[in-house]
Amino acid sequence: MNNFKQPGDVLTVAAPSGGVAVNQAVVIGNLRGFAASTALVGEDVAIARKGVFTTTIKATGVAWAVGDLIYLKADGTEFNKTATANTLFGFCAAPAASGDTSADICLT
Numbered sequence: 001m002n003n004f005k006q007p008g009d010v011l012t013v014a015a016p017s018g019g020v021a022v023n024q025a026v027v028i029g030n031l032r033g034f035a036a037s038t039a040l041v042g043e044d045v046a047i048a049r050k051g052v053f054t055t056t057i058k059a060t061g062v063a064w065a066v067g068d069l070i071y072l073k074a075d076g077t078e079f080n081k082t083a084t085a086n087t088l089f090g091f092c093a094a095p096a097a098s099g100d101t102s103a104d105i106c107l108t
Contacts (some may be wrong), residue, residue: 009050013049015039025055027087032072033107042108050107052093055079058103064096070105078103 022034024090026047028062034053039045059080064070069085079089089105094102 003006005086008038009016010046010048012044012046015045016045017041019043020045024091025057025076027072027076027089031046034087048107052104052106054104058096058101060097060101063098064092064100064103066092066095068092070103079103 004063009032010035011079013028013031015035016026020026020042022035022038024035026033026035029048031047031049033047033049036048037045045081057078059073062081064081068081069083069091070081070089071083072079072089073082074085074087080086090107091105093104094104
């Protein structure tokens, strides 16, 4: 196979407008993942796009069940189960109670 380049679990791309902080949820077009380091806009940053990650910005007030679709709020400040005006990010990988502020998300 002469055209294989890399597995793609982690992609190095230019950091988007505003830059990124380590562990920050990142959306660039259809790319979704978590930043492996802090980078200023335009700097190379590795984005992990496969696996299970713990987020500390879970919306409170609603419990998550394994398999629930999880969305990133348009302004990037929280993960929730609301599809409207938000970006599909992955699915819930472990139960989370309504009062929890952290949860596990599986990227697909």
